[in-house]
Amino acid sequence: MMKKGNSDLKLLVVLTLFSAISGLLLALVNNVTKDRIEMVKVEKQKKALQEVVAPFDTVETQTLLNDALDPFEAFICKKQGNVTGIAVKLSSRLLSSDEMKKLNISEPFKQDQAYADSIKMLVGFSSDGKINGISILEHKETPGLGSNMKNKSFMDNYSNVPLDDKKWKVKKDGGDVEQLTAATITSRAVTSSVAKAIQIYKNQAKTLNLK
Amino acid sequence: MSINLKDELYRGVVTENPIFRIVLGMCPTLATSTSATNAFGMGISVIAVLICSNMVISMLRNIIPGKVRIPAFIVVIATFVTVVDLLIAAFLPSLYEALGIFIPLIVVNCIILGRAEAYAAKNPVLPSIIDGLVMGIGFTASLTLLGSMREFLSSGMIFGYLIAPFKHQFILMILAPGAFITLGLTLAFINFLQSKES
């Protein structure tokens, strides 16, 4: 009996020692890499913003909807203290009326959802009331159909257009946005999300006293 | 004891090829062979983990009590997988995004545990390192081959360079069914070659 107790203890000691050593090694590597990993994240964010807003030196981030996986954020980009552009990060997911109220988007508002899951995007506006462009961050739309939303022909709908120049609905619904062939659902989802982003931008512009 | 590197390489890539002959490590194989680049990146990560874990396990093979050897191996492998995970996240962010959760899943890649149990636990350090290296090379080569096939069939490109005379899209190849069918047909072809030899 004594012998078994001894060898069990030995097993436990060995395993604990192992875990301790590996824990230490991992702590070391983590220390060495964590700053770099953080920097990669910040770089990625900066690059994404640079695609849709005019050049800037500082960014102020505002969380509009606090969701762990799908936060809606506004990025206020300034150059030498003046606002050059605002980017809105949002997704096509269905918002509750409480959330719509929080975003200050007037109801009734027709929310169109994506074909699969939700489309996450970054919509860039310039401070003089134009939409600069959109950048699709994540999506699960059908490859070859909905995924064509990334093509230039569709993206041009939102490229450098004064906000009051277009009716922001797809042509099928009486608007001015050229929809994708055979991918009306995806087109509607993107257009509906951009319409939300436009409302958010207008609210921001009012608070910041822009044009 | 002399190690013939050429013989060892032949063993890892041909006779005991982890994917095509022993048929281990199916999950990462099917998921990361969507393109030649992804496959290659995954393969290199596996080589790194294989060499390190085989080395350490061989060094400790006489110290680890038999009863707890599987948990002990797992601790060693998981440690190196985490190290590789952190290094890729820090220095190769695009690969990190492409491979996703399949990097931590290297820890349950049967190949690594299999080699630890079958070889490193019973052999000295240098042969174990070589074994890890050649098995890893075999894995990487097969995985990259599959990745290249799927990438070529789906878009005419390999490693992002257009090889086919025209650009086309056959998305199915990068999706799930394409993975299973490509691997199945490749295995059948290899079986066919094998039977021709004998």
Next chain:
Amino acid sequence: MLSSLLSLLIVSAIFNNVIMAQFLGTCPFLGVSKSIETASGMGLAVIFVMVLANIITYFVQALLVWANVAYLQTLAFILVIAALVQMVEIILKKISPGLYKALGIYLPLITTNCAVLGIALLAVKKNYSLIESIVYSFATALGFLIAIVLFAGVREQLRFSKIPRSMEGFPIALITTGIMALAFMGFAGFKLPF
């Protein structure tokens, strides 16, 4: 709340089937599907392990975050799973020695089942609450059970077909799985009415 859980259940079990759509768990899927009986035994064992694993790793993750050592996640999770499988082995030996023998080496292999570790990691990534994690893991494992039993059914029938020598074994199994995966793709874009 209930309808979102129900849709999570259906999506995780069928639309996003762990094997047909996510490739997790293919080793045991290919290895234990020769007969419907062993396939269902394996499937049930996986359900048990996966749900328990997700529950325990939920708390382990909270602990890791609190202690600021999130990078120990892979190590901690796999150790939890290994211990859990060890426990299941002991229990199964006592309760159902027949099933224990039938599953043979495949039972300890649940430890290296990418699906178990994968789903535990994904539940953390998707930030599921405890209830959502339980539904998620149960549904995923249920999907595994469905897929493996369906597959075993097909394989049992294949025994009576004439297959070219080179295709025997894994090749025909993989191609069959590919065709099944093709069928499952039909669920993409399906919008549940709730």
